[in-house]
Amino acid sequence: xxxxxxxxxxxxxxxxxxxxxxxxxxxxxxxxxxFCGGHTHAISRxxxxxxxxxxxxxxxxxxxxxxxxxxGRVDEAIELAKNPDVTLATYADLMRVPxxxxxxxxxxxxxxxxxxxxxxxxxxxxIAEERPDRQVVFFxxxxxxxxxxxxxxxxxxxxxxxTNFSIFCNHVLTPSAIRAILEAPKTGGLPPVRIxxxxxxxxxxxxxxxxxxxTFVAEFAQRIxxxxxxxxxxxxxILMLLRQVNEGxxxxxxxxxxxxxxxxxxxxxxxxxxxxxxRDSFEWRGLGxxxxxxxxxxxxxxxxxxxxxxxMTPIVASDNPxxxxxxxxxxxxxxxxxxxFGTVCTPETPMGSCMVSSEGACAAHxxxxxxxxxxxxxxxxxxx
Amino acid sequence: xxLAIPAQVREILPDGMARVGLDGVVKEISTALVGDLAVGxxxxxxxGFALSKIDAVEAERTLALLAEAAGAPAEAMA
Ligand code: SF4
Numbered sequence: 109x110x111x112x113x114x115x116x117x118x119x120x121x122x123x124x125x126x127x128x129x130x131x132x133x134x135x136x137x138x139x140x141x142x143f144c145g146g147h148t149h150a151i152s153r154x155x156x157x158x159x160x161x162x163x164x165x166x167x168x169x170x171x172x173x174x175x176x177x178x179x180g181r182v183d184e185a186i187e188l189a190k191n192p193d194v195t196l197a198t199y200a201d202l203m204r205v206p207x208x209x210x211x212x213x214x215x216x217x218x219x220x221x222x223x224x225x226x227x228x229x230x231x232x233x234x235i236a237e238e239r240p241d242r243q244v245v246f247f248x249x250x251x252x253x254x255x256x257x258x259x260x261x262x263x264x265x266x267x268x269x270x271t272n273f274s275i276f277c278n279h280v281l282t283p284s285a286i287r288a289i290l291e292a293p294k295t296g297g298l299p300p301v302r303i304x305x306x307x308x309x310x311x312x313x314x315x316x317x318x319x320x321x322x323t324f325v326a327e328f329a330q331r332i333x334x335x336x337x338x339x340x341x342x343x344x345x346i347l348m349l350l351r352q353v354n355e356g357x358x359x360x361x362x363x364x365x366x367x368x369x370x371x372x373x374x375x376x377x378x379x380x381x382x383x384x385x386x387r388d389s390f391e392w393r394g395l396g397x398x399x400x401x402x403x404x405x406x407x408x409x410x411x412x413x414x415x416x417x418x419x420m421t422p423i424v425a426s427d428n429p430x431x432x433x434x435x436x437x438x439x440x441x442x443x444x445x446x447x448x449f450g451t452v453c454t455p456e457t458p459m460g461s462c463m464v465s466s467e468g469a470c471a472a473h474x475x476x477x478x479x480x481x482x483x484x485x486x487x488x489x490x491x492x
Numbered sequence: 493x494x495l496a497i498p499a500q501v502r503e504i505l506p507d508g509m510a511r512v513g514l515d516g517v518v519k520e521i522s523t524a525l526v527g528d529l530a531v532g533x534x535x536x537x538x539x540g541f542a543l544s545k546i547d548a549v550e551a552e553r554t555l556a557l558l559a560e561a562a563g564a565p566a567e568a569m570a
Contacts, residue, residue, distance in 0.1 A: 123563070
């Protein structure tokens with residue numbers, strides 16, 4: 109497929125890896141965070157870490173919307189779906205996400221709740237139009253990529269006079285999470301993590317542009333390279349970060365220039381701004397409460413807000429206290445450092461956010477990484 | 493779940509919709525977020541919406557840069 113296959117060439121990937129190895133200063137350690145779960149997935153799936161020299165380390169960040177959704181919000185959605193008047197429309201990714209005590213939407217559906225998987229918010233609107241007797245609630249989650257489609261649904265519902273449509277809004281903001289990670293050592297008493305640069309998200313940046321990252325250069329002397337999702341995009345972006353470090357530069361650069369501009373998608377931004385406003389604070393699974401990190405519906409669109417329409421009460425639930433996601437997400441620890449990893453906690457029975465989706469750090473390590481650990485360990489034994 | 497994929501516009505439909513080819517599958521998507529498109533354009537599609545247009549010129553430039561990144565050590569050795 110055009111615009112995909114060209115960026116998956118294994119030979120080129122190894123050649124770029126050779127350039128990275130040649131330019132990596134052996135006296136230095138490089139630690140870069142890929143914010144986005146999609147990058148984590150690409151890095152794991154294509155074994156890109158194996159191509160990198162030992163002193164170039166990738167830290168898997170929190171950019172996986174399913175992973176950072178707090179259990180309490182999943183519980184709330186399940187409660188809502190149990191309301192006999194409600195049809196809950198949701199993206200497929202959310203069906204298996206565990207809430208408290210092993211509950212999930214898929215189990216609630218099996219028990220009789222009216223839950224429909226949809227591909228697009230437009231499908232949820234269609235259901236509301238076809239079933240005026242049902243209260244259709246769209247379970248809206250995601251970063252800046254999925255927010256404009258939710259805003260569009262609200263606008264359509266209003267234009268078509270739908271009184272039986274609302275959304276349960278859980279949209280979160282990428283720059284706020286990056287800030288929380290950079291400030292974590294200061295605010296949370298967490299160990300300082302030396303992140304020397306970020307692989308910036310691809311499609312979030314297609315919406316918000318590259319400008320919102322400028323502040324991280326000014327305030328934190330950070331480096332951000334907005335990167336495409338394909339393996340060669342990732343390799344080139346790592347090389348760009350490494351060159352910035354070597355040259356003592358801190359800058360926002362754009363590798364994904366074929367789809368991302370400095371300004372981003374203005375129409376989408378205006379739409380989101382019209383429908384949504386900032387929440388004072390929002391809980392992120394694994395990272396805790398982050399100020400101004402999520403959106404809710406503006407007063408003007410209050411009738412489309414499921415939280416208000418159904419007077420939903422917040423449910424607070426917490427992860428297993430042994431879960432290390434918080435420290436893994438800021439790069440202070442690695443999945444294998446968690447004593448629950450692979451024993452109590454697996455993708456079938458996730459105990460924490462990083463195991464929930466294949467884009468999470470622990471799940472990626474479970475699926476692809478542990479074999480590498482084993483191979484390295486045996487290679488180490490053979491060498492000694 | 494922020495995975496989004498390039499798709500080629502096959503047909504412009506009324507009401508801000510378009511028919512696109514996605515890895516052999518034909519889908520109807522909303523083009524409301526990207527404005528005017530022409531048949532043959534490539535767009536990034538996510539949850540049924542086109543998020544941005546792919547700039548063919550910048551794509552070519554990126555491929556050239558990739559080749560350069562891959563070739564750099566050989567040049568250095570020569
Ligand atoms: S292995 Fe499970 S419990 Fe441990 S940090 Fe990862 S998600 Fe949390």
